[in-house]
Amino acid sequence: MKKRYSIIIVPPENEKKPHQIEFTITVKKILIAGAALFLLAVSLLAVANVIQAAYINGVQQKIAYNEALEKEIEAKKLEIERLTEMTAAINADLQAIAEYESEINSVLDIAPSSGGAAERSRGSSDRREVPVAGNLDEAAVHVAAYTQSMKEIYSASLVFNEKLRHLPTIYPVKNGVLSSNYGYRANPFGGSSSEFHDGVDFSCPYGSPVYAAAAGTVTSSSYESGWGYRLIIDHGNGVVTFYAHNSSNLAQAGDVVDKGELIAYSGNSGRSTGSHLHFGASINGASVNPLSFFNK
Numbered sequence: 221m222k223k224r225y226s227i228i229i230v231p232p233e234n235e236k237k238p239h240q241i242e243f244t245i246t247v248k249k250i251l252i253a254g255a256a257l258f259l260l261a262v263s264l265l266a267v268a269n270v271i272q273a274a275y276i277n278g279v280q281q282k283i284a285y286n287e288a289l290e291k292e293i294e295a296k297k298l299e300i301e302r303l304t305e306m307t308a309a310i311n312a313d314l315q316a317i318a319e320y321e322s323e324i325n326s327v328l329d330i331a332p333s334s335g336g337a338a339e340r341s342r343g344s345s346d347r348r349e350v351p352v353a354g355n356l357d358e359a360a361v362h363v364a365a366y367t368q369s370m371k372e373i374y375s376a377s378l379v380f381n382e383k384l385r386h387l388p389t390i391y392p393v394k395n396g397v398l399s400s401n402y403g404y405r406a407n408p409f410g411g412s413s414s415e416f417h418d419g420v421d422f423s424c425p426y427g428s429p430v431y432a433a434a435a436g437t438v439t440s441s442s443y444e445s446g447w448g449y450r451l452i453i454d455h456g457n458g459v460v461t462f463y464a465h466n467s468s469n470l471a472q473a474g475d476v477v478d479k480g481e482l483i484a485y486s487g488n489s490g491r492s493t494g495s496h497l498h499f500g501a502s503i504n505g506a507s508v509n510p511l512s513f514f515n516k
Contacts, residue, residue: 227241228241229241303356307356307359310353310356310363311352311353314353314362314366317366317370321369321373324373325373383457385478385479386435386455388434388459388501388510389433389513390431392422392432392433392461393422393424393430393486394428394431395428396422396428396496397423398421399421399422399423400417400420400421401417402419402510404417419499420498420499420510421499422486423494424497426486426495427467429485429486430451430466430483431480431481432471432477432479433453433461433510434461435476435479436456436461437477438452438454438471438474438475439473440473441471441472441475443489443490444464444490446491447464447465447490447498448464448466448487448488448489448490448491448492449464449465449466449467449490450463450464450465450469450490451469451483451484458505459502459503460503461499461501461510462500462501463483464490464497465486465492465497466489466497467484467485467489468485468487469483470483470485
């Protein structure tokens with residue numbers, strides 16, 4: 221006789237009778253096998269879900285990384301474009317600096333040293349081709365070279381400016397009119413004789429301000445026969461100027477005066493035919509036309 225199994229189902233209501241379900245061992249085995257397969261299927265499904273979730277999470281991370289990488293690449297691209305524009309701007313500035321440097325060298329009559337960024341220039345045909353920077357590192361090297369060159373030019377300009385300050389290149393009177401040139405002229409006191417006039421005369425109102433034509437040291441300020449009140453200034457490098465026939469001298473011997481400084485007032489003292497300023501100059505003791513300095 222085959223073994224049989226029963227399942228008794230007792231309803232919660234007491235008035236109802238229990239139910240009994242009978243099944244054979246074969247059915248039992250089928251039920252157990254089905255339950256095992258079901259559990260296996262559920263387990264596999266759970267594992268598959270976990271694997272799928274991990275895969276999806278990995279894909280999402282890769283997508284996020286790729287998006288971040290794309291943004292970074294775009295930012296780098298924009299940065300490269302910006303640096304390229306900066307390099308182009310620096311190259312343009314270097315070109316402008318080179319042109320200014322050439323003009324300054326020409327004006328100052330100087331030649332930058334070989335360590336500088338440019339060579340001696342005497343016009344556009346003599347200008348050395350400006351190196352073009354391919355990147356910011358190269359641009360920094362060129363800028364450093366030009367900075368050194370600018371320092372040299374600045375130092376030279378200081379020397380040039382100091383020399384210019386001591387050259388008599390401004391008129392000693394502002395309201396005067398040139399009335400007598402340098403060199404031989406007819407005797408202003410009449411007659412047919414001539415005399416050498418070692419300066420120039422500026423006709424001007426009595427008491428007009430007289431200014432130093434250049435910076436220097438006053439070596440004499442006194443009244444002299446013929447010259448009247450005369451003032452002499454030594455400008456260095458052998459250059460001397462003097463101002464005669466003044467009504468009065470303000471600067472005194474030993475005074476250091478600057479270019480354009482008020483030093484006297486014009487007049488008619490000494491051997492003179494009228495109110496004027498006699499302006500003379502000499503180089504290393506030899507008389508020269510004082511107006512020749514204005515062409516230097």
